[in-house]
Amino acid sequence: xxxxxxxxxxxxxxxxxxxxxxxxQGSLYAAYGTESPFLxxxxxxxxxxxxxxxxxxxxxxxxxxxxxxxxxxLADRYDAxxxxxxxxxxxxxxxSFVYLTGYGFWPLLAVSVLHASAIAALAPLxxxxxxxxAEREGTFSYGxxxxxxxxxxxxxxxxxxxxxxxxxxxxxxxxxxxxxxxMAVATSRVPAAHPQEERPSLGLGGxxxxxxxASFRRMLLVAALVIGSHALNDSFAVIRWREAGIGPGTISLxxxxxxxxxxxxxxxxxxWLLARxxxxxxxxxxxxxxxxxxxxxxxxxxxxxxxxxxxxHGLTFALLHLANMRLIASVVPERLAATAQTLYGTLGLGxxxxxxxxxxxxxxxxFGAGAFWAMAALCALALxxxxxxxxxxxxxxxx
Numbered sequence: 001x002x003x004x005x006x007x008x009x010x011x012x013x014x015x016x017x018x019x020x021x022x023x024x025q026g027s028l029y030a031a032y033g034t035e036s037p038f039l040x041x042x043x044x045x046x047x048x049x050x051x052x053x054x055x056x057x058x059x060x061x062x063x064x065x066x067x068x069x070x071x072x073x074l075a076d077r078y079d080a081x082x083x084x085x086x087x088x089x090x091x092x093x094x095x096s097f098v099y100l101t102g103y104g105f106w107p108l109l110a111v112s113v114l115h116a117s118a119i120a121a122l123a124p125l126x127x128x129x130x131x132x133x134a135e136r137e138g139t140f141s142y143g144x145x146x147x148x149x150x151x152x153x154x155x156x157x158x159x160x161x162x163x164x165x166x167x168x169x170x171x172x173x174x175x176x177x178x179x180x181x182x183m184a185v186a187t188s189r190v191p192a193a194h195p196q197e198e199r200p201s202l203g204l205g206g207x208x209x210x211x212x213x214a215s216f217r218r219m220l221l222v223a224a225l226v227i228g229s230h231a232l233n234d235s236f237a238v239i240r241w242r243e244a245g246i247g248p249g250t251i252s253l254x255x256x257x258x259x260x261x262x263x264x265x266x267x268x269x270x271x272w273l274l275a276r277x278x279x280x281x282x283x284x285x286x287x288x289x290x291x292x293x294x295x296x297x298x299x300x301x302x303x304x305x306x307x308x309x310x311x312x313h314g315l316t317f318a319l320l321h322l323a324n325m326r327l328i329a330s331v332v333p334e335r336l337a338a339t340a341q342t343l344y345g346t347l348g349l350g351x352x353x354x355x356x357x358x359x360x361x362x363x364x365x366x367f368g369a370g371a372f373w374a375m376a377a378l379c380a381l382a383l384x385x386x387x388x389x390x391x392x393x394x395x396x397x398x399x
Contacts, residue, residue, distance in 0.1 A: 017133045018140040020189040025130070025149035027186055028089075028122055031179035033156025034163075035096075035172050042099070042169040043108060052105045059109055060116035065350050069207065071121035072342030075128075076206055081338045082192040085125040089184035092118040096177030100170060122183070124341035131329045132193045132337060142329075143322050147266030150318075154259050193334060206339045210332070216340070218385050219327055220348040225382040226287050226320055228352030229294060229375040230313075232360040237297070240369055244301035254303075254310050261314030269314065270322040279323045283386040286320035290379030298372035316379075324348070327389065 043053045071088065075081040095115045102108045127146070134142045156179075163171040210216050241251050265273075274282050289312050296309045324344060332340040363371035 012139045016137050016139040017191050018144065020186060021126075021130050021133065021140075021145045022148045024126055024183060024186040024190055025145050026152040027179045027183040028126060029149035029153040030156035030159075031092075031176045031183065033153035034160040034179065035176035037157055038160055038164055038169055038172045042172065045169050046103050046108060048105060048108060056105070056109050056112045060112045061350075061354055063113045063116035064120040065346050065354070067117040067120035068124060068342040068346045068350070069339070072124060072128075072338040072340075073206060075121075075125060075338035076336055079193075079335075081125055081128055082187060082190065084338075085122065085129065086184050086187035088118050088120075088122055088125070089180055089187055092122065093177045093180030093182075093184060096173055096180060099173045119180075121338075121342050121345075124345040125338055127325065128337045128341045129190055129193065131325055132334065133191055135329055136191075141271045142325055143266040143270045143318075146318075146321070146325075147263045150259065150263045150266060154263075193337065206336045207343065210336060210340055210343060215388065215390075216332075219324055219389055220344065222283060222287070222382045222385050222389065223320065223324055223344065223348035224352035225378045225385075226283075226290050227317060227349055228356045229290055229378040230317060231353050231356035232363065232371055232375050233294075233297065235357055235360045236364045236371070239364075240297075241301060241306070246301065246303065250303060254306055257307065257310040258313035261311040262318045263314075265314035265318035266322065270319050273319060274322055274326055278390070279326055280387055280389045282319055282323045283389050284383060286316050286323070287379045287382040287386050290316045290382075291376045294372040294376035294379065298369055298376065301369070323389070 040053050040057065043056055044050075048056065071084055075084040078084075092115065095111065095118055098111050098114070099108070102111050127142075130145045131142050134140055134145070160172050160175070163175060238251055238255070241254070246254075273285070277285065293309045293312045293316055296305055299305075328337070328340050328344065360371065363374055367373075
């Protein structure tokens with residue numbers, strides 16, 4: 001009986017929109033994983049010096065931060081999230097191939113800015129559609145979809161290394177372009193959001209409405225503090241480990257632990273924890289474990305300790321992201337879903353990560369591993385804010 005019930009449940013998942021969303025998120029994050037590790041090297045091969053590479057990448061980051069809220073607002077304003085996502089994915093794929101024609105600073109800067117404008121809202125809009133479908137159909141969890149994306153990112157990164165070894169750096173541009181185009185095709189297979197009974201007003205009314213909510217602002221701040229605190233780890237953890245004499249093979253295993261834990265939390269542990277803890281306590285757990293994780297990183301580079309704290313990544317990042325998605329799905333009106341997702345991606349994640357990544361170099365240069373104490377402090381600051389992150393409080397404050 002249990003097997004039959006499980007089989008029926010699995011059959012309902014396979015006949016739902018879940019496979020289409022796996023293809024959508026998988027192609028998106030595989031494209032990211034294929035392109036991002038080797039793009040700086042590709043730019044260098046096309047004649048850019050290190051300072052110019054940094055300028056091109058920074059310009060792309062600034063464009064993404066500016067373009068994402070605009071795309072989200074347009075998607076909500078015209079009730080066209082799926083259409084905007086499909087057009088943006090197709091544009092991202094086509095513009096990728098333009099990289100192959102560029103040499104020198106100004107042409108590559110122009111391509112980078114155009115490409116960034118196209119990819120800016122891909123992840124937030126894909127999340128908005130997946131959240132809506134998961135809530136509406138009730139046969140799968142958003143975390144399953146996002147976990148598939150994380151796994152695809154890892155696979156894309158591994159494959160890109162093989163491609164570069166065999167076919168050179170241009171292969172990452174070709175493969176990522178194909179994957180973005182595959183995402184555009186996959187977009188047509190996922191269900192659109194329900195037609196909205198009430199649309200946002202013209203202008204920036206929807207953005208103002210969201211930012212007027214004290215609880216929505218609190219969620220953005222907690223995300224900025226806790227998820228933003230990962231910037232130092234992403235930039236300097238490997239440098240710290242190498243300085244401590246840890247070999248490349250062990251570093252790869254440590255990094256793989258973090259990635260594997262992210263996938264496991266997205267797919268299995270995260271939905272289970274959210275169901276039992278609720279949003280506020282899950283957020284408290286993420287922030288508290290962030291304090292523990294960065295304190296350990298500041299104190300020691302002993303391999304047993306690192307092997308213990310690396311899997312905490314699934315809870316300090318993935319669990320918090322799932323909690324924020326739960327809040328958005330529960331309390332943000334569907335007419336503002338795309339706008340909320342792009343604001344979360346821009347203000348809660350993008351700006352904080354950009355600022356803290358820039359700050360990380362100065363902190364690590366001045367304090368070495370002690371810079372991780374600053375990241376622990378950011379997570380500690382988030383603890384008193386996390387207790388107020390409940391759907392009830394957010395609904396009340398958004399009235």
